[in-house]
Amino acid sequence: ACKCGRSFTSPRLLPPTRISPRTRSDVDEGLQPDAPPGAMLARRTVGLVSRGGPPLTPRSPPGRSVQRMMAEKVLTVDTMNSCVKKVEYAVRGPIVLRAVQIEKELKEGVQKPFSEVIKANIGDAHAMGQQPITFFRQVLAMCSYPELLDDDRFPEDAKGRARRILQGCGGQSIGAYSASQGIECVRQDVARYVERRDGGVPSDPDNIYLTTGASDGIVTMLKLLVAGEGRSRTGVMISIPQYPLYSAALAELGAVQVNYFLNEERCWSLDVSELRRALADARRHCNPRALCIINPGNPTGQVQSRQCIEDVIRFAAKERLFLMADEVYQDNVYAEGCEFHSFKKVLFEMGPEFSSTVELASFHSTSKCYMGECGFRGGYMEVVNMDPEVKAQLTKLVSVRLCPPVPGQALMDLVVNPPQPGEPSYSTFIRERKATLSSLAERARLTEQILNTVPGIACNPVQGAMYSFPRVTLPARAIREAEERGQAPDMFYCMKLLEETGICLVPGSGFGQRDGTFHFRMTILPPTDKLKILLSKVKDFHQRFIQQYS
């Protein structure tokens, strides 16, 4: 049965399918007094996002439900899955649709105050000009067309990897299905990588599931966790600001989103007391069962300290929460004194009291770090302490989709098993990897520095990941004008920025933020010279905007 349309106060307030867009927002308003601040915020922001920019869905005319009786279509917005309607994904939302439209207009010769659209909305490294790692692509070319194995243009280590991967494939072809959990030799390589990364903490290939990007693994785990009805419905704790995959997946699954706020004043750090507050509030209306952490943070760019991770693990153990650690930016750590610690490693260093009880799924991907190979949709998850019966169910569930894309699996293998010292490709590999990471570090610094020179913009250091999430102070008049237009103020701001400068950013409301604060997320991925232009345009725009609305 469909589990959505639930509110915190009275889950069965209204049958979800009969809530028209208008009455739904009424329900949201009515929900505010009792709902925890986090819940209110998320719901409000979601509503606002959907009202911003060109609407994704045409508004239903009044009396639609009457028309529906005679409706021509089997499938309409009134009769479709109501959980899907609640899904929002700002990273590719209205502002990006508008950016694509503007690009088309530019091509058609429409006059604009800028000559190109700079998209800093999504962590898409190659689209921003980052070059692929040569070794990875050589191996992938040979896997695609094994005749190239006879070509002496390719180094021996690349050939060796290609042969090894092909031997792991059915009929030695990447065109064969793999095992549903992923190619066994790739899972073995992943396990070895995890062990090396975590200073020897053992990893079992049977606990590795290859995935179609990390998103797929995260959604699958959430799906397993969702159960119950009404007050026993599964709640999942996510950070605010969050990466909107989480809110989208929870909406789709009809699970209850439990918000905990990161501390912007302390560099977006995570306080256990805030976790405790959020959990206590949520327990009144749902059954919180999982806690999601993104480290390094997206969109917030913080890198968690070892101590913080320990505290979170202790909290999860005490409160009996399933931990989900989104660690796709594990190589993207730039700030001095910061270091990536995997949840798995810290968990095992805390001793058997924790390492033998706390259930953990951690996620990684080929899309970020120094390789940025988003298009291949490669990734893995490692499950720790998962009930063997549940694991069997997980394996069954992933088997329905047959297997993750095999080229992505091959790429994942290269990421976890790159050229080693002594191999012919090693020096090129290390040079390329270093160049990308140090350039990202430079851009992270540059972004923070320049944005912080703008009065009315305050930005935390980008310790890691690929984004800056600065806070923007918006004049009261601008807020009013946005509200008159039915837009979130930061959506109004970003839309205007796009129209006037061609710069595409995502408003903070798409990620969630404390009431009354406004932000945007921008990637640090444009090449340095372009990034400088982008930042100076943002600076000019912001000053202009402030003047205009003061």
Add this chain to the structure above:
Amino acid sequence: MRVRDELQRLEAEPRCVTAGCLELGGGTRTRGLSLSLSLSLSLTPRLLRPHSPQPSDKSRTNMTENGLLHPERVLTLDTMNPNIKRVEYAVRGPIVQRAMQLEKELQEGVKKPFTEVIKANIGDCHAMGQQPITFFRQVLALCSYPELLNDNKFPEDAKDRARRILQACGGGSIGAYSASQGIELVRQDVSRYIVRRDGGVPSNPDNIYLSTGASDAIATMLKLLVSGEGPTRTGVMISIPQYPLYSAALADLGAIQINYYLDESNNWSLAVGELRRALEAARKHCNPRALCVINPGNPTGQVQSRQCIEDVIRFAAEENLFLMADEVYQDNVYAEGCQFHSFKKVLFEMGPKYSEKVELASFHSTSKCYMGECGFRGGYMEVINLDPAVKAQLTKLVSVRLCPPVPGQALLDLVVNPPQPDEPSYSTFMNERTAVLAALAEKARMTEEILNKVPGIRCNPVQGAMYSFPQIQIPHKAIEEAKEKGQAPDMFYCMTLLDEMGICVVPGSGFGQRDGTYHFRMTILPPTDKLKIFLAKVKEFHQRFTERYS
């Protein structure tokens, strides 16, 4: 202890508890306690746990200091998503797991009455030795490592295709995310392919959604369709026998599966009378909204006549059903007099009364036909007459998963835009394509012929697709023995076949069949010489099995 007694009582009489909010202690939930309790909340727990008759003991007996129940884990079979437990996917089910185990044992030198396991459980062409199409793999290698574009070993048409695809990718790299709906250029090529295939019926690239294999798109469409509660819950009509992706996706979504039976005695044809029967029966308890058709049939291998498709469309129009046409085997038609007709084409030939009204989604994939590139997870769906507001919701929904794997999109582009007669790769391409399809036709004929010689096996002609689905007579004594073991009789048969002969086929019960009939599905994909051995072994086994249990 009171709680434990309560639990045991509930365990003993699971049906006395209805799903919903069951709370002990006046609504004050005790963690751990509530987790254990929810095991009793599923309606018929025992039916849902075929492989584990007892919930894990430890989850019920582990006590905390204060004497409360304290299950070991947050996520257990009893507390996980109950819909997932109902998912079954026989094609990769227990029989395949056993086959893999046997393979391992053989490798370890364990003596068996056979030297290799022949897997005919899944339509995985490359794993069965089919060679990829040279042109496709050349282009994919060029896309993976564009430096090869300067290499004179690749034909010009392959280079052109690669350049064209790369230009359509962000930053000229298949490592960039594509638009969520798929690369625009590929969608345009898909549209042109459909127009050609359907004799000029127009196709709009905006109606094309690229997908991660066909499975992804089918599950996505079903997800959009599911709504309502109780008697208004969405019902979806699927053929029996069916491809178990459908039943699995419906279970996952909590939708109602409505079975309509194909007519085995009439070459697995689809009779509208049976559709009507199934629909009327279903209307008593759910809201049937969609009708799924697989043509050419999986697992049944029939190719639908034009007339039959027209009848189905008329039925869908009359009964207001959303049509889903799974046409992934569209190039796999072998029988003389049979021809593939797409639902789209027939729909448009029936005139505007239908072509402007009937909502249709049709699905295609890179995994079958002559290319058999399962590992790339390429595919597309075309939607016709979809409500624009729903289409916006669909676009939003797919954006959460970012994009289908780009190498799969590139491959799909090649499938819909293969070498043309005036291009250098044309003759090789045609030779390879014809060879694969001719070999498949030969194997289809051979399979039917040999199986029909076995007393007690009866098999319809394999008109298309990649499978034979013969009916087998299982002796009464064998049926009884199977029942004693708690196995479906055809599962017992297939397991014995696997253990004695090393042959892996999937029991008919995994696809659905008329009560009291038994089948298995085998692919026709093993190379001809291996297929002959395979069929001879099936024959020998069936005779032995029949004698043993007579």
